[in-house]
Amino acid sequence: MxxxxxxxxxxxxxxxxxxxxxxxxxxxxxxxxxxxxxxxxxxxxxxxxxxxxxxxxxxxxxxxxxxxxxxxxxxxxxxxxxxxxxxxxxxxxxxxxxxxxxxxxxxxxxxxxxxxxxxxxxxxxxxxxxxxxxxxxxxxxxxxxxxxxxxxxxxxxxxxxxxxxxxxxxxxxxxxxxxxxxxxNVAATESELNDVDRPRVLYPLLGGFAVGNNTFIDEIITTAGGTNVAASEFDGYRQLNDETVITLAPEVLIVTGQTKGQILGSEPYSLTPAGETNRTATLSVQYLNQPAPRSVVYATGNLSAQLHPDATADVTDTPNVGGDGGPATDVSAPGFGTVVAVLSVVAVAASARFYHRR
The missing domain is CATH 3.40.50.1980 (Nitrogenase molybdenum iron protein domain)
Incomplete structure (x- = not known):
């Protein structure tokens, strides 16, 4: 073996x-x-x-x-x-x-x-x-x-x-x-995107993992006016092999502070339409990966603004907020459950050993 x-x-x-x-x-x-x-x-x-x-x-x-x-x-x-x-x-x-x-x-x-x-x-x-x-x-x-x-x-x-x-x-x-x-805010975003063309979107994680169907991140992508290409492949979070990534042909790759600089220029992502056109959407990892109200509003709004800049609803009000009240910079943090966090750590180690990415 x-x-x-x-x-x-x-x-x-x-x-x-x-x-x-x-x-x-x-x-x-x-x-x-x-x-x-x-x-x-x-x-x-x-x-x-x-x-x-x-x-x-x-x-x-x-x-x-x-x-x-x-x-x-x-x-x-x-x-x-x-x-x-x-x-x-x-x-x-x-x-x-x-x-x-x-x-x-x-x-x-x-x-x-x-x-x-x-x-x-x-x-x-x-x-x-x-x-x-x-x-x-x-x-x-x-x-x-x-x-x-x-x-x-x-x-x-x-x-x-x-x-x-x-x-x-x-x-x-x-x-x-x-x-x-x-x-x-979800309704306002959806109302602006009824007739838009929905680009093919992929959210790749380290180690070849991606975000599939039956996840709140899939709903963020859909609500923001995109089509999550990995949703047709699996539920949850799994690895995609290189051939499947190329076949799925994403037009936009989502990157965060954890993955920026490690995705777009590397295969197989560089061989996709997103890689060929250098098209990404950059989101704060804590608001994309953490299932909570601000995450839903800010990640959906920010992604929608990048996918459809001419058809975006602004966040016009705030809830009963205590604290920072708005999007912050990226932090390096596992935002999913223990399964994905552990797999990501192992996968990063595998990447370092076999692909020399780090």
Whole structure:
């Protein structure tokens, strides 16, 4: 077996071993499913909601100290104007205004440090699906209240996640306002793009991975007036071989601070129409990769402006925002779930060894 094939096998084994991180949402009378609203409109406590692990999570009173284990949850809290409740964030939430004043709960490698999370003495831990089930169990064993979210695969799931965070943290009205803001801007963008030609778009990641169907990023591309060429190939995030990339013939390549300078000039991307015409769309990685309200609005608006500069709706208002309130510069951060984060690290190492790109 040659060395390249060994790496491919390793990638597959990693995907299988950590694939359980992305758990499906569990239906329960107190828990919202994707596309549904949290029935309560007031911030009454205690509140019990069933999370993605099937656990009924009870929050006895409005939490004063909230720790987030992934930046999408932190971004949502900032957008709700609830940053003052947050005591712990990961290093990848550093783009949020004032995040440096919170405790950093990131581990030395991927994931979070159990000890650092416990040290924040949180009343509630918000754990997006990128936080492993094992980490959630360990935090619960330390007597912490932890709510784990299902994978956010579309805008509806982002809205449901926002409603849930609002309900758990006592910010229900702000969550409703934020979702209304998000949907207004999505509708405004869509209304401007009814009759446009939709270019063929590909969002390549490091190591030959790409973003496919059944992802909120696919909906960003579609809403912004593009056609995600990888959506016809697979769901989620997978590798594309060189021949498939060339056959899919993307006309626009999405790049971020993580990939700029590493995609367009390298094969197979240089052999596509996008490579031949030097056409890219550059987006901030945190707003493209993190499933949260600002990501939906800013990434969709920015991509639409680059794909269709003559037919773009401006973001004309803001939600109940606390913090920076707008797009920021790129940060080097894995914004997907643990599966993609781990695969990306392995893939980058493989790229360095076999393709000498780094």
């Amino acid at each position: 040659n060395r390249r094939l060994c790496v491919v096998c390793l990638l597959a084994l990693v995907a299988i071993s950590v694939g359980l991180v992305a758990v499906a949402p569990v239906s329960a009378t107190a828990s919202p499913s994707a596309g549904e609203s949290v029935s309560t409109t007031t911030d009454t406590f205690p509140v019990t909601l069933t999370d993605a692990t099937g656990t009924a999570v009870t929050v006895e009173s409005r939490p004063e100290n909230v720790t987030t284990t992934n930046p999408s949850a932190a971004q949502t809290m900032w957008t709700l104007g609830a940053a003052d409740q947050v005591v712990g964030v990961t290093q990848y939430a550093s783009y949020l205004d004032g995040a440096e004043k919170r405790d950093n709960v990131s581990a030395a490698g991927l994931g979070v440090s159990i000890e650092r999370v416990v040290a924040t003495e949180p009343d509630l831990v918000l754990a997006p699906n990128a936080t492993s089930v094992e980490t959630v169990r360990t935090l619960r064993a330390a007597n912490l209240t932890v709510y784990q979210f299902p994978t956010a695969t579309d805008f509806e799931a982002v809205a449901t996640k926002t409603q849930t965070i609002g309900r758990l943290t006592g910010n229900t009205a702000a969550a409703a306002e934020t979702n209304a803001w998000m949907w207004r």
